[in-house]
Structures are given as structure tokens and as C-alpha cells.
Amino acid sequence: xxxxxxxxxxxxxxxxxxxxxxxxxxxxxxxxxxxxxxxxxxxxxxxxxxxxxxxxxxxxxxxxxxxxxxxxxxxxxxxxxxxxxxxxxxxxxxxxxxxxxxxxxxxxxxxxxxx
Amino acid sequence: xxxxxxxxxxxxxxxxxxxxxxxxxxxxxxxxxxxxxxxxxxxxxxxxxxxxxxxxxxxxxxxxxxxxxxxxxxxxxxxxxxxxxxxxxxxxxxxxxxxxxxxxxxxxxxxxxxx
DNA sequence: TATAATACGGACAAATTTATCCGTACTTGA
DNA sequence: TCAAGTACGGATAAATTTGTCCGTATTATA
Numbered sequence: 001x002x003x004x005x006x007x008x009x010x011x012x013x014x015x016x017x018x019x020x021x022x023x024x025x026x027x028x029x030x031x032x033x034x035x036x037x038x039x040x041x042x043x044x045x046x047x048x049x050x051x052x053x054x055x056x057x058x059x060x061x062x063x064x065x066x067x068x069x070x071x072x073x074x075x076x077x078x079x080x081x082x083x084x085x086x087x088x089x090x091x092x093x094x095x096x097x098x099x100x101x102x103x104x105x106x107x108x109x110x111x112x113x114x115x
Numbered sequence: 116x117x118x119x120x121x122x123x124x125x126x127x128x129x130x131x132x133x134x135x136x137x138x139x140x141x142x143x144x145x146x147x148x149x150x151x152x153x154x155x156x157x158x159x160x161x162x163x164x165x166x167x168x169x170x171x172x173x174x175x176x177x178x179x180x181x182x183x184x185x186x187x188x189x190x191x192x193x194x195x196x197x198x199x200x201x202x203x204x205x206x207x208x209x210x211x212x213x214x215x216x217x218x219x220x221x222x223x224x225x226x227x228x229x230x
Numbered sequence: 231t232a233t234a235a236t237a238c239g240g241a242c243a244a245a246t247t248t249a250t251c252c253g254t255a256c257t258t259g260a
Numbered sequence: 261t262c263a264a265g266t267a268c269g270g271a272t273a274a275a276t277t278t279g280t281c282c283g284t285a286t287t288a289t290a
Contacts, residue, residue: 005275006248008228009164013217014142014210016224022137024278027129040237049124054278056238066227077236077287087220094216095129101209102128105202109131112181113123120245121278139248155267169248171268192257192266235288241281248275258265 017094020065023058025050027095030084033068034092038081067091132209135180138173140165142210145199148183149207153196182206 010016021027028047032038037046040059044052059082062068067088073079084092102109125131136142143162147153152161155174159167174197177183182203188194199207217224 002276010217010221010225010228012142012146013214013219013221016217016221016228017213018136018142019228020224021133022277027127027133031127041235051279052237053239053280057278064227066223072237078238078285080237087223090216090220094213097212098132098209099128101205102125102131104128105205106125106128106131108181108202109135110125112179113125113131113134117246137247156265166249167267168250168269172248187267193255193268195267231290233288233290236286238284240283243278243280245278246276248273250271250273252269252271254268254270256266258263260261260263 020062020067020091023061025055026058026062029055029058029062029082030067030088030091030095033082033084033088038083040080040082043082062088135177135182135206138176140170141173141177144170144173144177144197145182145203145206145210148197148199148203153198155195155197158197177203 008019010019021030025047028050029043032043032046037043040052040056043059044050044055047055059068059070063070063082066085068082069085071081071083073081123134125134136145140162143165144158147158147161152158155167155171158174159165159170162170174183174185178185178197181200183197184200186196186198188196
């Protein structure tokens with residue numbers, strides 16, 4: 001595991017949000033879980049551009065940050081399932097309204113973001 | 116300038132939002148400008164933990180992404196001022212509600228984010 | 231008995247972001 | 261004229277995130 005060298009600062013609430021949601025695939029993961037796609041294998045197939053290794057890392061962070069919970073079923077073959085925690089659920093309206101802003105301004109933004 | 120090697124993908128609206136707001140100091144910058152702190156020097160003094168060089172870069176991105184506008188006054192000594200664009204203004208309620216979520220859950224989150 | 235599916239992790243490389251160190255040009259005030 | 265203020269930018273180092281390549285173990289199926 002990578003060890004931070006500079007401490008995280010979270011002066012304002014938006015920093016807290018960013019801290020939790022930053023990560024190339026976290027939005028997709030939260031959204032998938034919210035829509036019932038909960039198992040590691042399913043998630044990997046649903047987000048094929050991300051490698052398993054990275055998804056694993058981001059899932060672990062989401063769990064550590066209290067957004068998702070992880071359940072290990074005691075069956076063979078192995079079964080694992082992620083679910084939104086209460087905190088994770090509380091994020092859904094935020095995600096929705098933020099996504100709405102993005103969609104409303106997509107045309108404008110896409111042109112500008114090209115780079 | 117750094118040149119991207121992999122294209123940016125913005126499948127959903129939240130990606131658009133993240134693309135625009137990602138950057139260690141962008142939130143602070145937008146918030147400062149919104150609160151009337153608009154000149155480069157002022158901004159640097161207001162956010163002393165960031166180096167000038169980085170603030171400059173992030174300001175430039177915010178301008179490129181259509182969130183801020185930059186005005187060069189034709190006076191000596193030089194005077195420059197940043198302002199929110201219409202698109203930038205439309206971001207304010209989003210930022211507020213997102214920050215609210217963060218503050219409401221600050222206690223919980225701070226414990227979890229420690230790392 | 232091989233093949234594919236379930237799930238996980240170490241070590242390291244590549245990409246990206248942030249920070250540091252240098253320098254420019256002009257103007258004001260001591 | 262010298263120090264400090266305004267503002268900006270190149271080159272490179274350090275920190276961080278993302279991706280690649282290797283490997284583990286177990287079980288079901290052909």
C-alpha cells in the first residue's frame with residue numbers, strides 16, 4: 001500500500017465530498033451498487049475500462065470511507081457483495097443533483113474540456 | 116505544459132462536475148472569487164498553503180473550463196481580476212449543497228478519512 | 231484432469247498532479 | 261538606485277494515482 005507523505009486537509013465540506021468521491025471509477029462504482037450491481041465480478045464486467053486491480057483499490061477506499069459495506073457470504077464458490085451504507089445512501093441525492101448540473105451544461109462543458 | 120496521454124471520459128454529468136472541480140485548490144479559488152477575493156495576489160495570500168505556480172495553473176484551468184473569466188486592466192501597476200462566469204455562478208448552489216452534505220457528516224467522515 | 235469461474239494481493243511501471251527553483255518585466259516608494 | 265509590489269512562465273522534482281504483470285486459493289463444469 002502507498003503511504004501518504006502529506007496530510008489530507010478538509011477545511012470545508014466540499015473537500016470532504018471530494019475526498020470521498022475522488023478516484024477515477026468511484027462514481028461509477030457507487031452508481032452501479034445503487035442500481036443493484038453489487039458483486040466484484042459484475043462490477044468489473046460493467047466497467048470494463050478499469051482494471052480489476054484499480055477497482056479493488058477504489059472499492060476498498062469506499063468501504064474505508066464508510067460509503068459502501070462489504071459482505072462476505074460463507075459459501076462456495078465465494079460470493080461477495082457490496083452495498084450502500086446509510087452514509088452512502090445520503091450521497092445519492094447529491095450525486096443526482098450534481099450529475100444534473102453536468103448534463104444541463106454538457107454541450108458547453110464538452111467543448112471546453114477537450115484539452 | 117503537460118500533455119495528456121489518455122483521453123478524458125465524461126460519461127455522466129458527475130464526471131463533468133469532477134473534471135471541472137478536481138484540483139487541490141479549485142474549490143478554494145471558486146469560493147474566494149465568489150466572496151469577492153478576485154486578484155491573483157489576494158488569492159495567494161488567502162490560500163498560503165498553495166504555491167503561486169499551482170494556483171496560477173488551476174486558475175488557468177478554471178478559465179479554460181468556463182468557470183471563471185479573467186480581466187486584464189490596462190493600468191500600471193498591473194491589475195488582474197477573476198470573476199465567475201454565468202456557468203460558474205450556476206455552480207454555486209451545487210457547491211453549497213455538497214458542502215452542506217460534508218458538514219453534516221463531518222464528524223463521521225473525519226474519523227474515516229484519517230488514513 | 232484441464233479450463234474457467236469465484237475472489238484477492240504484491241511489486242513495480244506509467245501517467246498525472248502538485249511543488250520547487252529558477253527567471254522575466256514593469257512600477258512605486260524610500 | 262534599491263527594495264518591494266504588481267503579474268507571469270519554463271524546467272524539473274516530488275508526490276500521488278492509475279495501470280500492468282505476476283501470483284495465490286478454491287470450486288464447478290466439460
